[in-house]
Amino acid sequence: MTTAPYELRPLTIPATPDAPDAADFLAMVEVRNEIYREISANDDEAATASQLLPHFQENPDNDKRCWIVLVDGNVVGRVIVDLPAEEDSQVAYWMVELLERVQGRGIGGDVYSVIEATARSAGRSVLQSWAEHPEPPVGAEITRLPAPTGFGEIPLDGPARYYLRQGHTLEQVDRKSVLDLDGSLDTVRSLFADATGHAAGYRVEQWMLPTPEQYRESFAWAKSRMSTDAPAAGLEVDEEKWDVERLARHDARYIDAGQTVLVTAAVHEESGAVVAFTELCSGADPTATTQQMDTLVLREHRGHRLGQLIKCAGILRWREVAPDSTRIITWNAEENRPMLSINEAMGFVPAAYIGAWKKVLD
Structure with a gap:
């Protein structure tokens, strides 16, 4: 699939939400909330820039590396790699989140290369990620993936196919209640x-x-x-x-x-x-x-x-x-x-x- 033109830009983490260099961070928060609204059809997980900023600022317990995805100059998604600071850790946690209107253009698959490159450069060999898999409409015919634990399953939807294309396996299913x-x-x-x-x-x-x-x-x-x-x-x-x-x-x-x-x-x-x-x-x-x-x-x-x-x-x-x-x-x-x-x-x-x-x- 041909990747549409886009820009992947390192996210500037400002000192405060009203700092002169906060524009990208504010746009990222707005897009984050819109993405979660598209997934869940509610604002249960909405957050403000002030609420999120301390969790993005530098701290000795983990190394969070972030980028924003831009199309036509507008922020449309984000990429995050989180590296725990535990000694000898082999794990990198990651996410790629895009607005619905830019999905299906190959951007998600393309930026995934940054995930693996970042993990390898940090000496990490295990990638782990979570995604919500909403239930399809009643009556829709869809294949389901059972968790290897024997507890829970998810629909084989767009996010699931994305993970499978990147070589990931489903390990566990969590319930949001x-x-x-x-x-x-x-x-x-x-x-x-x-x-x-x-x-x-x-x-x-x-x-x-x-x-x-x-x-x-x-x-x-x-x-x-x-x-x-x-x-x-x-x-x-x-x-x-x-x-x-x-x-x-x-x-x-x-x-x-x-x-x-x-x-x-x-x-x-x-x-x-x-x-x-x-x-x-x-x-x-x-x-x-x-x-x-x-x-x-x-x-x-x-x-x-x-x-x-x-x-x-x-x-x-x-x-x-x-x-x-x-x-x-x-x-x-x-x-x-x-x-x-x-x-x-x-x-x-x-x-x-x-x-x-x-x-x-x-």
Whole structure:
């Protein structure tokens, strides 16, 4: 396929959204939001430039390399390669996102060469990427790809064919779920009471970022376990090293972005350590959809309904923190049946499925 004329330009990361050199970044954010709106037909994942900028600025925990795609002088897409800073990491995370009106011209396949070249130059041999695969219209005949885990499947749509052309294989399917808060609170209260009765020896603690000093060390350890205790199927996941300094950098990015983040933790009474946690996050718009980010119960503390305890406690508190946000979205691996069961009991319903793709370079 002939590639239409386009320009791939390194993205300038400004110091602030109103800096003189911020125009490309602002255009990238606008196009990002439009692309996600085209995929999901809603603004659940929309973000402002102020919200995103701290996550693009230089930090010692990862090396994010970004480009914008221009056609006729207009920004129409973006390319990102994210290189974790863990020692001896072989992984490069990547994405190519284009507006619908410029898809099918060969641009996506052409810019993919930058992905592999960047990964190789950084000494990385494993490429991994995620894409949402919306359900086709009811009645449409379409081939489906099952996850090798045996849990979940995606339609063989345009994004799936793109990954296959680039030599990637489907490794895992995640479910994006949505909760209507207005219709679920009575159920959440009942589930919270039930979980409390099974969680002897644990207490719920909640805080807004930054993390309180007494929980920084154990919470940093719990955050590190996201890389080892969450289902990863055939993906390669570096074991992350978190300390109080890395946690402080993490907290600062969200605070600097003007985001509100509520952490709900289960603390082990005997040790005083955080052993389970969940995070709810919103931006500056009080009516915007809330995102549930990391949620984890450490393996050695499972079996006490701590996942149910913290998720319910978090939602009940969040209703006080952000009463005008009426939707929560979250993502879980399809094989993570314990967490999905909790979500389903609370009233979360499937909204879309995400394919996790991987390629090992020669």
